[in-house]
Structure formats: C-alpha cells, structure tokens
Amino acid sequence: MQRIGVFICWCGSNIAATVDVERVAEEIKREPGVVFSANYQYMCSENGQQLLKNAIKEYRLTGVVVGSCSPRMHEATFRKAAESAGLNPYMVEIANIREHCSWIHKDREEATKKALVLVRTAIAKVNLNAPLTAGESPVTKRALVIGGGIAGIQAALDIAEAGFAVDIVEKNPTIGGRMAQLDKTFPTLDCSACILTPKMVDCAQSDKIDILTYSEVEDVKGFVGNFKVKIRRKARYVDETKCTGCKLCMENCPSKKGLNEFNMNLNTRPAIYIPFAQAIPNVAVIDPEQCIKLKTGKCGLCQMKCTVGAIDYTMQDKFIERDYGAIVVATGFRPINIDHFNEYGYSENKDVITSLELERLMNAAGPTDGVLLRPSDGKHPKVITFVQCVGSRDLTDCGKPYCSKICCMYTAKHAMLIREKYPDTEVHVFYIDVRCPGKNYDEFYRRACEQYGVDYIKGMVGKIYNENGKLMVQGSNLIENEQVTIASDLVVLATAIEPEPSVRKIATLLTASIDTNNFLTEAHPKLKPVESPTAGVYLAGVCQGPKDIPETVSQASACAAKVIGLLAKDSLKTNPCVAQSDESMCNGCSQCANVCAYGAITYVDKEFRLGGGKTETRRVAYVNPAVCQGCGACTVTCPSGAMDLKGFASKQIMSEVEEICRA
Amino acid sequence: MQSVTETKNEFVPTIVAFCCNWCSYAGADLAGSSRLSYPANVKIIRVPCSCRVNPMFVLKAFQQGADGVILCGCHPGDCHYVTGNYYTRRRMSLLFGFLNYLGIEKDRTRVEWVSAAEGAKFSAVMNDFAKRINELGENKRLKDLRVKENGHE
C-alpha cells in the first residue's frame, strides 16, 4: 500500500469559490492509503511547493495527488518539487479540479462532489504507479544528409558551421541538384548558378563536410543519436583523389552519343564526363552503359590520355559503414512523366517541351548556349504558349491531386525573360488560377502581365496538334467565354513535380512514413513541420511537399537547427512513459510493430527456461525506449496484453474507470 | 465511502470520457478556461492518445455501471502520434457496432474528434452526449448481461 499525500489547491478563488476545498481535503483523509491531506491557497507558489516537499519528507510519502489546475499546466512543476524532496517524480498525479470542475460547474455541492471523485480517481491511479526513470542514450556527433541539392547543401553548411561533422550522400556524380539546372530564379531574376555554386564550393572546402557523391544509402540501423548507416559508393571508374577535372578524357572519348541528363537529354555527352562546369567534385565519371571499353573490352583511350592515371576500369562498388546521431532527408523531386497526357502531344512534338527543358534552352551553359531556339529546327520561336497545371491538381490517374506550388511563379519568370530578351515574341499563358502568395511574388506576376504584356488566358487546354508546322493550342477562355486556338511555335508545359522515387526506399529504411503521393510525412503538420515521426530524422525540401527555393532553404536551416540541438547533447534523456513488453507473455506476432509509427519495436529470438532443465526459444518484441513516443497504439493491438505502457498502464486506467463508476 | 447522499430517485447517469492528452484533453481545458459548462457527471480520464483506449476499458466502464462511454481524440490527420487515431477509428467503429449487435443502444458509445482549440465543441459534445444518455436512461443492459440467468451476481 502506498503512503499517499493529497494537496488540494484553492487557486485563489478559482477553485475555492465553487469547490469546498476544505471538505474535499477533509473527506479524502478517510481514503485508504491517504496519510496526509491539506489544502492551500496556491499550491504552485513557492510556499505551496514547500508544503508538498515538507510533507513528503515528514510523512514518508510514496505517492502524491495534487488537486489543482490541469496537468498540462503544473504537472511538471509538482513533479519537479517532489523529485527535489526525494520522491520519484512519476509518483505524482494531478486531479484536474479547475478546468474540468470548478470553472465549468456553478453548483457548489455538485462541484465539490465531482472534485472528490476526481481526486479519488487520481488516488486510484497513484496506488498503482511505479517509480520511473528516464533512460539515457549516447549521441554520435555526426550528421548524415541524404541528397545534395540546395536543401541538403544548406542543411550541411549550417550543421558544419556549428562545428559538427556532416556527410552528404548524393546519388548523382555531383552535388547541386535541380537548382543547378535552373537558369534564373524568381522573384529577383538572379542567376541560379551564381548563387548556388558558391555554396557548393563552401561544402567542398569545409573540413567538417564529407561529400559522398555517386553514392546511395543501402541500410539504416539504430535509432536517434545512434544510427548505423551502410552507404554504397558506386563504381565511378575514375579515382576521385587523382582526377584533376582537366577534361582531356572527355575530348578524346569516341563514344559521344550519350544523352546529357543535366541538359534534360536535349544534347549529348561523351561516355566519360563531368556533368557541368561547376560540378563538385570536379571529377569525371564513366557511364558503364555507354563506355566501349567497359562493354566490349576494346578502347581504353581515356586511360591512355589521362595524365594522372586516374582511370580504373576494374573499379567495383564499395560499401562503407558510418555512425550518425541525426539524419536529414533532402531527396528532392523530379518532373512527372507526361507521356500519358495525350492531349498535350508531348511525345509526338519536339517543340512541346517541359519547363525544366526550357530552363536548359535559356541557359548560357545549355545546349543552345542560351539562345532560345526550338528543338525541332533550331529556329527562333515567335509565338510561345505556356500551359499551367500540367498534371497538377489533376484527379485522373495520370496526374497528381496536389498543387505543385512553384509553377505559377516560374511560368511568370519564363514569360518575362522571353519578352525581355526577345521583345518580338508573343507569349500566351493558359492557367486555372494564378497562385502567387509570398514576398514580392504577386508583384512579380503583375509585372509579367502589366509591364511585359504577357497574355494570360484563364482556361484549360484541351488539345495541342500540329498543323502545317504550327502547334495549334486549343483551349477555352473562360473570361471571354469562348474557344481559342493559338498557332504557336513552341509550347511549354508547367509539369507537376513529384518526390524523387528513391525516397520510397529511404523512407522504408528509416521507418519514416510516406503519404499517398510519396511525400514524407512530418511529425506534426503545424508544430513539427521539419521533424519526421521517427526521432532523429528530419525533412528538408520537396521530399516533404512542393516548395520553392526560399522555403526549401528555410526548412533546411530549420532542420540544421534541430540537428545541432540534438548533436549538442552528450546523451539523450528518454521519456520514461514508454511501452514495454512482458517477454513471458509476448507471442512475437508482429502486430505491435505494424502499428508503431516510429519503428520502435523489433523482435529478438530469446531463450526461456521452462523448468526441468528444458528451454525454449521464442520470438519476442523489444521496445527501444529511446525511440518509443508512448502513444500506446501497440498496447491495444497486443492480444495477450504483454505490451503495456508505463505511466498509463492498463491496470491504472482500469482502476480509474472503476473509481469513476463507483461514485 | 460516499459521504454525500444523493436523491436516489433522480437519475444521474455516469459518463466516462477518455480524452487524448494532446487535443481533446486540452480542448476540455479550454472549455474550462472559457467557462463553457457541461454536466458534472461527465468524468474525464486522460490517455496519451485515443489509440491507448483498449476495448477492455470501455467494457469495464459499462460493467461497473457506466451509462455512456465517449472517446475523444485529435481530428484524423492531426494525431500527435501521426497515425494513432486512425487505428482508434477502425477499432471503435467495429467495437461499437459489435456492442450494438449484442443489444447495447448505439448511442451509449460515441467517438468525437476535438482539437485543442475546440473548447466550445468539447462542451457542446458533452452536453449533447449527456442529454442523449439521460434520454436512454440507466444502462440496465450491460449490468444485466453479466448476471447469470439463474441468479447469483
């Protein structure tokens, strides 16, 4: 039996005006186990807390019930006070007699009776409380950033700036991501490469950042503070430490017909290549699908030409394993495949292009050296039509139900840049709505309409077809209420974006949840927007939802702040109110792990003694207390009742129920 | 034990409300600080998440004489634990349908989603639920169900 002390707070008149606090304190003395009972004006005050501390010592209390305001208010206060008096803080329970009683009831008798029931219910719970201790787990002071786009770069730079080691794992041969492919950025129209590449260089120069390009995460084990990650370093066939980026190999490679991914396949590159001029690392890579030497064994020209002996055709994938305390996922996006949209004729007409392709056509380092020439005949297009929401806000199977968020702004940017550079060009834009919230965004869009004379047409495009070398864009103009057909030379589709598909595998490895559109889910949509539900995993950039560069950078920096906060600790205190499985009753059926949103439950084969010298090996659940968040989903899924939640145990809740119903 | 004597002939139902710590319990707190009243016979048990509520707790309440049991959690999609209330929703849909199948009036059980900002909703829900339980009267049925046909309780 516990020795319980009960403290009834007046909260000035907040409680005492409606609840007869003296009578509650008096009557509760008769409850079994209650050895001390008092009422006081303000339990949360210094003096009130002192009263509690003194009573704990004087009456050797093993449990405390405070009848006061909501536990969401002062539970922590009273638990701290109890701890300082030598009582385990988890032996304190709060009966909420203010918000749930005195404030909502007018009748003094009724409120007093209810207060008594609430205090008794808390006593019933405390009777079954057990002292709990927060566990500790160490923190590996190194972070992993998955994805080397602007999100990953920003997160890594911020983490490194705070003095922590950080690795960037990027699956492509260079960091830079999608932003490196962009020509200009909205709403300031500054050059994308000019603002991105200095950050890439900073990454390369930082002694805290290790860039692992052409690498992929293969396996993740462990939990917050203690991740063990296996990374595949794909064979590059070029020794990164030797290559100087002189490009002699590229000039001499006879296999020049590879599609240039960086230029959205609009031109070609050799089998050995550096993706773009400012690539980090500035090191060549061989495309094994295209290399004559790797395919047939004959050639080897690049090896002969290389002055530093960097080429190695026998290179194999390598695996490395590293420990991390925190992980940032920044895997980014890609434009969706629009081959299935028959109405736009993308696959039939060379001059129907996506916006990202247009970025490359307008970029000085692109396939046309920055002169806007259409892909089919290399002529300068005189009439350009943009189509918005291609695959976005689309409920058919081909498209995506969400808004891709960036398209309105980049289309305004494209339209403006074209009108600026080629004033003789006619520019039309078909749109459903124009969505430009954001600092200087709406102003930007209005400039496109008002100053640059871009023709915005509210309506959707039904069909694009080729007629006498012209692309006929047939659509509706909802404002004029008429069908329009625009004979165009070039059509640009604002294609929806979707998460990079590799995120699925990473989500599985990290037990991070993913929504129906493959975006990673944040721990709370409003209050924990950069945390994944899996402790120690953070989300930056489009992998979490469509966003533009400023938002991505903000989120990446927010991630970095969270990571720094985590890595700054030497050890993590874990919430002791976590699930625990009773091995003697566990069946190892895996139902609990299936409902755990945090991947806190794993299974081990354990040997049990059966008596008579016999043993049996059973599969049993193990809850990692550092990962469990204490929701209790598993406890209800467990048919044997082996799984219970500390601090909210089945027995405790059952006795609360009983006490309420007894009244 | 009970020191305050009740007028025996007036029916005051016993109502147990399970509230999740992050939304509904906070919603109840807001109802309190906004002084939005609801009947005193509604008593709240705090659980971390609605998904912590085991069907056994509900049955225990009915067996011990509760006249109504209500579960409150965060709105679907807003669960503090991401997915907890989705499981609650399935479990309780099935459990409450099952209890009705056994002959328990379906209005004696309810699930409501109440956010931390919905103090007014919390109060309205509790008023409405208590009113309905009052109309249904005492929950003789589950009390009866646990009594053997041949007598001894």
Next chain:
Amino acid sequence: MNKTEEQIVKRAAELLDNKEVDKVIGWKKGEFCFDPSPAAFTSSDELKDFVYNDFCGANLSKYLVNECKSGGKIAVFLKPCDTYSFNELVKEHRVNKEKVKVIGVECHGKLDIEKIKSKGIAAVTGAEESGGKVAVTSLYGNAELDKNEVLLDKCLTCKGKKFAVADEIIVLNEMEETKNDRFSGVEALEKMSEEERFAFWKAELSKCIRCNACRNVCPACTCNKCVFDNNASGVATKAPADTFEEQMFHIIRAFHVAGRCTDCGECSRVCPQHIPLHLLNRKFIKDINRLYGEFQAGETDEGKNPLIEYRESDAEPSSAVNGEVRHA
C-alpha cells in the same frame, strides 16, 4: 478404410520412412468412429491408428504452434478451410513454414454426430457421405440421411474448396463447391430490435460455463499466455465466477481475433453448450468487409490485417455503427 484415408496413410508412411519428416500431424482413432482426435505420429508403425473419415472436423493447424517448438520437420494434413488458419499462423510468426510440409486433403464437409444422434440413431458405427446423402451404419441397423441435415454448422457455410496453401494435395474425388450465405445468421440478428438482440445474447452467453474450449481450439488464440490469465491486464481473477471475466470474455475474445479470424468455425463446433460463437466473429468479419473492403484472413501468409491498417478516408464510427457506410 476409404480410398482417401488409404492414400493419406500411405503418403504419411512414406514421409516418415524416408525421413523426409520427423512427425506427421493427423487424426487418431478414438473409441468410436465419430470421435477421432488430433495427434502427432512419429513412426509409420503408429499410423495404424491414423484415421481420416467424415468426422475429422478438427482443424489441425493450431497444433503446429507447439509441435514447431521442437526441432525437425513436420507434415500436416489440412482441409481447404484449415489452410487459411495455417497462413494466418505463419503471418504471425507462430508457425515456421520452413519446417512444415502442408498436405491438402479432400473434404466434402464433415458430419456432426450430435445431429445424427438427434435423428434417433444411437450407437453409430460408421457414416459415409456421397452425393448429398449420408449412409449411417449403427448397431441397430442402417439409415440414409440428408447430408445438409447432419453436416457440422461450420460446413454448412463452407468457405470453398480452395487450398490457400499446400505443398502437395491428396484429392481423389472432385470437391464440389457449395453455395452458402454465411452472413445470413448475422443479418437475421441485425434485423432484430436492440431488445431482442440483447435477450438473444443474454440467453446464449449465460449458458457459458467458461470451460475455455473455444479459446483452446481457436487457431487465432495462440497466445503464450492469455490476457485473461494476465494479472497486469486488470481483468484476470482467480475466482471463476467473476462477472467481468465471465461475461466480457466472449466480447474481448471476439475483438482480439477480429481481422485474424478465418471463420473456421471451430469455436462453435467444440462448445459444449452449443453457443453460436461463430455469430460473434462473423459480425466482425461482415463489418470489416463492409467498411474496409472484402478481407479473408489467411488468404496469404503476409500483409496486414484490417485492424493494423487504416485509410485516411475510413468511415467515422458514428456512421459506421449505423450500418450506413460501405467501403468505396
């Protein structure tokens, strides 16, 4: 000895003699023809007691839970409906499928001796079904009965003759699919008023003597230690007459197997008080199908059951309970 039995025994002997398996789980002759019981056979000599007749209603899959704990390979004979339980046990890691050879056996529905006795036939010495009729022999003469009148209740609502899993099968005569309407019992109850339903279940459940036969036979009830024997749950009590344990037992048991119950019907078959326990489980199955889409537990040995799964668009409990909503 019927042809199928012959074939089964022959195969069992082969497997044991060739040391392909260390153990065979099948049915063992009882005192009478109608009381065979599940048993493990470890040598071909023991197989003389092996029986497979129309009274072999028992689902053997659950016995694998214990038998798998010892080393060695096991062969088990499963009727089509039993194979679903096997998959479910594999899914929940209760049975190691690497250690088990599943041999699917022919089944045309099994007989209920109580129903035969209720036809006024005593001292039954044999019974064999063929083509909708059952030929019964007894010490007092022979009789021919209508098959549907003497089938086990669970066989009247046969799930079908498909083997959800089988390494090999022994089927000599084609098994005919029987049409059934397994939810009609649940529907009839749903149509009653709340008062009538309550009276029905009160009458049925108060017959329960808490013998635990339903729990012991149920292939979904394989807990190492049942929650009703678990002190921490707050429901276990030593006194068998405790009201909570006694009356809530069936509700909690039905909930625990919801989404995992394959509807094998063993609970009702073994209940000495003839409580229609399958009507409890079937209510959950029916609601799961209605709300979350058709689901047959044990169809495969992987995946999640509907209670450890969710959709953002799931029905709200208020409308779900009203029976208004259907899975889209």
